Amino acid sequence: MSLLRRRKPPINESDKTSEASDSKPQKEREEEEEEEEEDGNGKDKNKKKIPSKIKKHEEKRPKWSCLDTCCWFIGCICVSWWLLLFLYNAMPASFPQYVTEAITGPLPDPPGVKLLKEGLKAKHPVVFVPGIVTGGLELWEGRKCAEGLFRKRLWGGTFGEVYKRPLCWVEHMSLDNETGLDPCGIRVRPVSGLVAADYFAPGYFVWAILIASLAHIGYEEKTMYMAAYDWRLSFQNTEVRDQTLSQIKSNIELMVATNGGKKAVVIPHSMGVLYFLHFMKWVEAPAPMGGGGGADWCSKHIKAVVNIGGPFLGVPKAIAGLFSAEAKDIAVARAIAPGFLDNDIFQLQTLQHVMRMSRSWDSTMSMIPRGGDTIWGGLDWSPEEGYSCSKKGERKNDTQIADQTGAASAVSQTRSANYGRIISFGKDVAEAPSSDVGRIDFRGAVKGHSAANTTCQDVWTEYHDMGFGGIRAVAEYKTYTAESIIDLLHFVAPKMMARGTAHFSFGIADNLDDPKYKHYKYWSNPLETTLPNAPEMEIFSLYGVGLPTERAYIYKLSPSAECYIPFQIDTSADDEDTCLKDGVYSVDGDETVPVLSAGFMCAKGWRGKTRFNPSGIQTYIREYSHSPPANLLEGRGTLSGAHVDIMGNFALIEDVIRVAAGASGEELGGDQVYSNIFNWSEKINLQL
Amino acid sequence: MPLLRRRKVTDSSKSTNSESTIDKQDDKKNQSKRFRRESYSSEKWSCWDSCCWFIGFICSMWWFLLFLYNTMPASIPQYVTEAITGHLPDPPGVKLRKEGLTVNHPVVFVPGIVTGGLELWEGHQCADGLFRKRLWGGSFGELYKRPLCWAEHMSLDNETGLDPPGIRVRPVSGLVAADYFAAGYFVWAVLIANLAQIGYEEKTMYMAAYDWRLSFQNTEVRDQTLSRIKSNIELMVATNGGKKVVVIPHSMGVLYFLHFMKWVEAPAPMGGGGGSDWCAKHIKAVMNIGAPFLGVPKSVSGLFSIEARDIAIARAFAPGFLDKDVFGLQTFQHLMRMTRTWDSTMSMIPKGGDTIWGGLDWSPEGGSFKCSAKKLKKNSTHNTGQNANSNLDDMKSVNYGRIISFGKDVAEAHSSKIERVDFRQDTVKGDKLANSSNCDIWIEYHEMDNDSIKAVADYKVYTAGSILDLLHFVAPKLMARGGAHFSYGIADNLDDPKYEHFKYWSNPLETKLPNAPDMEIYSMYGVGIPTERAYVYKLITAVDCYIPFQIDTSSEGGSEDSCLKGGVFSADGDETVPVLSAGFMCAKGWRGKTRFNPSGIRTYIREYNHAPPANLLEGRGTQSGAHVDIMGNFALIEDIIRVAAGATSEDLGGDRVYSDIFKWSDRINLQL
Numbered sequence A: 001m002s003l004l005r006r007r008k009p010p011i012n013e014s015d016k017t018s019e020a021s022d023s024k025p026q027k028e029r030e031e032e033e034e035e036e037e038e039d040g041n042g043k044d045k046n047k048k049k050i051p052s053k054i055k056k057h058e059e060k061r062p063k064w065s066c067l068d069t070c071c072w073f074i075g076c077i078c079v080s081w082w083l084l085l086f087l088y089n090a091m092p093a094s095f096p097q098y099v100t101e102a103i104t105g106p107l108p109d110p111p112g113v114k115l116l117k118e119g120l121k122a123k124h125p126v127v128f129v130p131g132i133v134t135g136g137l138e139l140w141e142g143r144k145c146a147e148g149l150f151r152k153r154l155w156g157g158t159f160g161e162v163y164k165r166p167l168c169w170v171e172h173m174s175l176d177n178e179t180g181l182d183p184c185g186i187r188v189r190p191v192s193g194l195v196a197a198d199y200f201a202p203g204y205f206v207w208a209i210l211i212a213s214l215a216h217i218g219y220e221e222k223t224m225y226m227a228a229y230d231w232r233l234s235f236q237n238t239e240v241r242d243q244t245l246s247q248i249k250s251n252i253e254l255m256v257a258t259n260g261g262k263k264a265v266v267i268p269h270s271m272g273v274l275y276f277l278h279f280m281k282w283v284e285a286p287a288p289m290g291g292g293g294g295a296d297w298c299s300k301h302i303k304a305v306v307n308i309g310g311p312f313l314g315v316p317k318a319i320a321g322l323f324s325a326e327a328k329d330i331a332v333a334r335a336i337a338p339g340f341l342d343n344d345i346f347q348l349q350t351l352q353h354v355m356r357m358s359r360s361w362d363s364t365m366s367m368i369p370r371g372g373d374t375i376w377g378g379l380d381w382s383p384e385e386g387y388s389c390s391k392k393g394e395r396k397n398d399t400q401i402a403d404q405t406g407a408a409s410a411v412s413q414t415r416s417a418n419y420g421r422i423i424s425f426g427k428d429v430a431e432a433p434s435s436d437v438g439r440i441d442f443r444g445a446v447k448g449h450s451a452a453n454t455t456c457q458d459v460w461t462e463y464h465d466m467g468f469g470g471i472r473a474v475a476e477y478k479t480y481t482a483e484s485i486i487d488l489l490h491f492v493a494p495k496m497m498a499r500g501t502a503h504f505s506f507g508i509a510d511n512l513d514d515p516k517y518k519h520y521k522y523w524s525n526p527l528e529t530t531l532p533n534a535p536e537m538e539i540f541s542l543y544g545v546g547l548p549t550e551r552a553y554i555y556k557l558s559p560s561a562e563c564y565i566p567f568q569i570d571t572s573a574d575d576e577d578t579c580l581k582d583g584v585y586s587v588d589g590d591e592t593v594p595v596l597s598a599g600f601m602c603a604k605g606w607r608g609k610t611r612f613n614p615s616g617i618q619t620y621i622r623e624y625s626h627s628p629p630a631n632l633l634e635g636r637g638t639l640s641g642a643h644v645d646i647m648g649n650f651a652l653i654e655d656v657i658r659v660a661a662g663a664s665g666e667e668l669g670g671d672q673v674y675s676n677i678f679n680w681s682e683k684i685n686l687q688l
Numbered sequence B: 001m002p003l004l005r006r007r008k009v010t011d012s013s014k015s016t017n018s019e020s021t022i023d024k025q026d027d028k029k030n031q032s033k034r035f036r037r038e039s040y041s042s043e044k045w046s047c048w049d050s051c052c053w054f055i056g057f058i059c060s061m062w063w064f065l066l067f068l069y070n071t072m073p074a075s076i077p078q079y080v081t082e083a084i085t086g087h088l089p090d091p092p093g094v095k096l097r098k099e100g101l102t103v104n105h106p107v108v109f110v111p112g113i114v115t116g117g118l119e120l121w122e123g124h125q126c127a128d129g130l131f132r133k134r135l136w137g138g139s140f141g142e143l144y145k146r147p148l149c150w151a152e153h154m155s156l157d158n159e160t161g162l163d164p165p166g167i168r169v170r171p172v173s174g175l176v177a178a179d180y181f182a183a184g185y186f187v188w189a190v191l192i193a194n195l196a197q198i199g200y201e202e203k204t205m206y207m208a209a210y211d212w213r214l215s216f217q218n219t220e221v222r223d224q225t226l227s228r229i230k231s232n233i234e235l236m237v238a239t240n241g242g243k244k245v246v247v248i249p250h251s252m253g254v255l256y257f258l259h260f261m262k263w264v265e266a267p268a269p270m271g272g273g274g275g276s277d278w279c280a281k282h283i284k285a286v287m288n289i290g291a292p293f294l295g296v297p298k299s300v301s302g303l304f305s306i307e308a309r310d311i312a313i314a315r316a317f318a319p320g321f322l323d324k325d326v327f328g329l330q331t332f333q334h335l336m337r338m339t340r341t342w343d344s345t346m347s348m349i350p351k352g353g354d355t356i357w358g359g360l361d362w363s364p365e366g367g368s369f370k371c372s373a374k375k376l377k378k379n380s381t382h383n384t385g386q387n388a389n390s391n392l393d394d395m396k397s398v399n400y401g402r403i404i405s406f407g408k409d410v411a412e413a414h415s416s417k418i419e420r421v422d423f424r425q426d427t428v429k430g431d432k433l434a435n436s437s438n439c440d441i442w443i444e445y446h447e448m449d450n451d452s453i454k455a456v457a458d459y460k461v462y463t464a465g466s467i468l469d470l471l472h473f474v475a476p477k478l479m480a481r482g483g484a485h486f487s488y489g490i491a492d493n494l495d496d497p498k499y500e501h502f503k504y505w506s507n508p509l510e511t512k513l514p515n516a517p518d519m520e521i522y523s524m525y526g527v528g529i530p531t532e533r534a535y536v537y538k539l540i541t542a543v544d545c546y547i548p549f550q551i552d553t554s555s556e557g558g559s560e561d562s563c564l565k566g567g568v569f570s571a572d573g574d575e576t577v578p579v580l581s582a583g584f585m586c587a588k589g590w591r592g593k594t595r596f597n598p599s600g601i602r603t604y605i606r607e608y609n610h611a612p613p614a615n616l617l618e619g620r621g622t623q624s625g626a627h628v629d630i631m632g633n634f635a636l637i638e639d640i641i642r643v644a645a646g647a648t649s650e651d652l653g654g655d656r657v658y659s660d661i662f663k664w665s666d667r668i669n670l671q672l
Helices: A002-007 A009-014 A026-041 A045-060 A066-090 A095-104 A111-117 A160-164 A166-173 A208-216 A235-242 A244-258 A271-284 A297-301 A316-324 A328-336 A338-342 A350-359 A362-367 A372-376 A391-397 A399-414 A427-431 A454-458 A468-476 A482-492 A494-503 A595-605 A650-660 A677-683 B002-019 B024-044 B047-071 B076-085 B092-098 B141-145 B147-154 B189-197 B216-223 B225-239 B252-265 B278-282 B297-305 B309-317 B319-323 B331-340 B343-348 B353-357 B373-379 B381-395 B408-412 B450-458 B464-474 B476-483 B579-589 B634-644 B661-667
Strands: A126-129 A137-141 A153-155 A187-190 A199-201 A224-226 A264-268 A302-308 A423-425 A538-545 A547-557 A567-569 A584-589 A618-625 B107-110 B118-122 B134-136 B168-171 B180-182 B205-207 B245-249 B283-289 B404-406 B520-527 B529-539 B549-551 B568-573 B602-609
Touching: A066 B047, A111 A208, A111 A650, A126 A244, A126 A271, A137 B189, A153 A166, A160 A166, A166 A350, A208 A650, A208 B118, A224 A244, A235 A244, A235 A271, A235 A362, A235 A494, A244 A264, A244 A271, A244 A297, A244 B225, A264 A271, A264 A650, A271 A297, A271 A302, A271 A362, A297 A302, A302 A650, A316 A350, A316 A362, A316 A482, A316 A547, A316 A567, A362 A494, A372 A482, A372 A595, A423 A427, A427 A547, A468 A482, A468 A547, A468 A567, A482 A494, A538 A584, A538 A595, A538 A650, A584 A595, A595 A618, A595 A677, A618 A650, B092 B189, B092 B634, B107 B225, B107 B252, B134 B147, B141 B147, B147 B331, B189 B634, B205 B225, B216 B225, B216 B252, B216 B343, B225 B245, B225 B252, B225 B278, B245 B252, B245 B634, B252 B278, B252 B283, B252 B343, B278 B283, B283 B634, B297 B331, B297 B343, B297 B404, B297 B464, B297 B529, B297 B549, B343 B476, B353 B464, B353 B579, B404 B408, B408 B529, B450 B464, B450 B529, B450 B549, B464 B476, B520 B568, B520 B579, B520 B634, B568 B579, B579 B602, B579 B661, B602 B634
Parallel strands: A126 A224, A126 A264, A264 A302, A302 A538, A423 A547, A538 A618, B107 B205, B107 B245, B245 B283, B283 B520, B404 B529, B520 B602
Antiparallel strands: A137 A153, A137 A187, A547 A567, A547 A584, B118 B134, B118 B168, B529 B549, B529 B568
16 A cells, blocks of 8 residues: 555656646645655655655554554454455365475375275274373363363363463362362363374374374274373272273273274373373282283283383473473473563462472372382483483584584593483582582471461462471482482472372382282382283384483572472573583483383383293384474474374384284384484393 | 544644645645545545445454353353343252252163264265264264265265265264254253263263164174174173163164164174173163154155155245255255165154054044144133134044145045055056256166156055055165165064064064063153144156155145145154154053063153243253254253162153043054
8 A cells, every 4th residue: 555655656746737636536635745845845856755755654644543553453354364264264175285295295195095005904903092181181060160161171172261260270170189089079071082182282183193094094983992081190090980991991892802803902102101001900900909801801902002102111301390390391481581480470370370280180190200220320320321412413414523523422421411310409419420419318307387478378289388497408418319309209299299109109129929019009110010911912112212301400499489389490500511401401212201211111121021021022112213394384294203293203103003904013123223222221230 | 434534634734734834835725625625535435445344344343252252151141041031940950969869870872863973084085184074963064065075975885875985984972972963953962961960971971873874783784883882881880880771862763772672682693692681781771762663754755755844845935946956966866865875764664554653544643633732722711712613623634644645635535535556566667767868866766767657646645554665666776775674564473583683673563672671661752743744745747857756835734723734744743753653662562561572661651742942042942842852851851860860760750641642552453
């Protein structure tokens, strides 16, 4: 509009005489008037032209009032919104693909299509076991404030309610912090069926691509089962409250029976891996505590367990989450906008509320690192010792700087991170040799008076029960390894850990025949259970590598402890040589699970006949090296190795489909390894 | 807006004038020309501008309303309703929770035909991007976007009655399968919500969703649906401490569940191998809602000329519309072709022939049902005088037994006066009626010639028995498929080993109920709505590419109260299922120990008198008796919840009857 207008003045000026005649439209006249005015003031027309344009605009503006502009603006937005919506809906579904192909050239066939051409067909029924967080939860009974949300998703979907009524949402998502079950008058239940976890939020796939690929070779709902469970509960409580384990058992039996006795291929993801370990022990155990399926249930019903991104030995991230409710992402956000998260938004202290909610979820404790110092390393050693973060760069920048990095990594190897110290207070502590770290044992410390005054007691976190003495004692122990971390958590959150230890165990069994290991709390720990007696079964561990993954943290005391969580990740700590960034030491992994946790059991703990694997179940490791999506059109990428995005990795999907269509681990090509997992596993001195 | 602008022009020109001296002349010009200018600017406010404004306004308002709607608390509609109509009664779930009822027996829902969602698992090119999207149910968006593609994917193979090659459409599973049919149109949702009030959740509620297009046995062959239902019922009983399930089938689900009960007892290859006491061990009660036990006459007109009353009336209003080639397709024929590939439609052809549905000159309902009954109730006492007249009208009685008549006179004439020419002798169908080039659409009418169409019309009147022959005559392939899966007769000897075949399992007149004396069977249905019972047909002249028979919508009964309206004779029922079909088995066929019910399972009839919603705010009403709307009937929901929470039928009060079902049943001469 303004361009058009601007172009006109020169013509007008040229025949100014005719301007007097009335035939000209009003707008032009206005412009002419202005132009004249400027001409009167100015000396050189041509030079003046550019500034005059600016002036014109300034003078126009008062006419075109703010209200008008607003109206126009709103109108435009709304119209274009509808138009885009309409276009989007009218667009043929294959349009994005055309665009992508036009830009990047023809895409490879998606794995389902490719394998269909190879002649693969649906064979073994498959069972999906979703992980933590990815499964939808819906409301079945709620308080007054949640009216109208009956059978609507509280978790997953659009998360609309989080914004609309955050306090109400938190209240409904929390569990009872004594029993770990429903609070009085609230029933939130897992969504069932494939929709439970195909998409986490609109457009954010979890299982959808795998489902679609399997459907290509003939799978449908009678041969695919989503073992959705309430991921907030401890594993045994899903059976107590919802009989989920019984449902899974019954459905696997049904699928095997209706598919001509073909055994099921189970595909757990993330925490689902632990859940399914628990299931396999549960189904064999006798009736009151277990499912009473008998010792040969697994060998009769399961062909293979294809674990994706399995945190077999826990994840360090869980500690940061439990200790101070921060993952790396939150810590970084806090560093960028210090006031934001700590301020009282909506009258609530966001972090504390989140912490209070997530602490009522027993399942978070299932992922505390297991195996203590034997697995995760002590003060002065760790299995990953010598891992250099610059490796990624080396690979990318190719050979020309190989000499440089070679030299650099040689140096950095001498100065490697002490990954064994999962929590250190202060960067200097994290780097000092163990003899220099002066530690004062916190275990006996008196917690003293309540640190916080009662005004903030509406938000329940156990930190308020701790006195300054206790907080000090924690900080003065300086550094914590995997084993002492459990003591630390017991110290700072005794109630929560009391609930947790009733359902989970984090040790290593000395004698697996000890009758105490028949208790369900050991079932999800691979270091305290034996695999089922199913020599024909196969266990795969599929995970991404090549992404920096949280492994150890540097903490600091928060400046003001009142009403705040007294510990914080020290985001100011950085050190490129030792993989330290924003207070977090990282190591190879899939962004959530370190390689060690995902690979160790299949690489060593269960390899061959060991005491954890008495029947000699075959284990395979399949690693997928991460490469980021080439362009935006690829979305989350078909070569990703990230914890959730790997579910869209074509290579992984192809492996899964081949197994489902009947291939064995050998036919896939056995192990596929990019990381140093075998090397690292060797360093772990575990009696097998 | 234009006003604002106009006013400003003067302001600004003034201000510029005050600033510069040179412009003074122009200012004068301005002054003198102001009038003209204004007229000009209003001219500039052209049609184009108005359009823009209008579009902008509409769009903005739309967003604004959407926003308001989304932020509105969920309880507002209720507040509004309460403000207008006074305090609403508690919904049954809340009421019964206050009485202290809690979850007890697990419940199983068996949805009916049409109400269950279907989604695409594999399709042709044209259905790209619809993977796992609903083709049936939901918004039906694809029906409008690509109707031909949609019809192609919804059709089954017309030889096997299973998937056509390259297409897999599968039922949606879980409670979402049939809680809402379309957005906002509830089916099971109200019942589910009320059960949840007393503590039910997904582990104690199971939606036995199945592909309602398939014949019942084929759902097992293709999807193993019957095995799934069996396994899920067993699981629910086991995880709920051995408490037996309450099964709630609706509409065609009733027949499906009859089939299931026979299947589960039958030995393994054909059946589920559950043994003869499976039902006794796992089922507490079967609460049939709107059950078409003996079929529905509607399905006859559906199969014969795919018109239900609703379509027939639409055709009368806008004659050209439905017959025209919309989107280049003959809508009706496409619909017909699609629905004829669905074997399940044949499960609802009236069963029991003339014995149940009446012959040429008698019918169980004959003469006694007054179509004016509804009016009578509404207009209260002051026009009972008038109604005396209408009673006289009704004394003339309707020949309901003649389910299809060609011409109104035939329908009303005495049987001795009707000259019928048997169409069955005319076995040669001759050349094809339509030349195949015109009609690329497959329907069997094209294989009939004019003579055989004439022969059909010359037979004049069809009763329930001869209708089967008629369908066999006009659609032999269809009925051959149907005959392999369903049977419509009455068994003489139930111990005959042929009745072990699955095709008899969904016909209550050819099977025995399971040996489960503790089980209870309820038949719950609405009454008080005129329901299609018999039809007046006519031949269409232009038969090229058209279905040659049509309901004669011009035939009306003499008075306002007549049961004949738009070519359809109606009887009492729930708008789809006549009382006779829904009630007879529980009123007589199974009552006490009969040969159909050897173990003496107790049966109960619960009728719900239809009352239309008092105002628009009530939506589809809480006292409706209509076939689907009854699922929101508070009285019915209360009955179901009580039984689910452990009550026996005696606690409910036994039978509850408004219609003449017992009287009508007595007239049916069936050996028990």
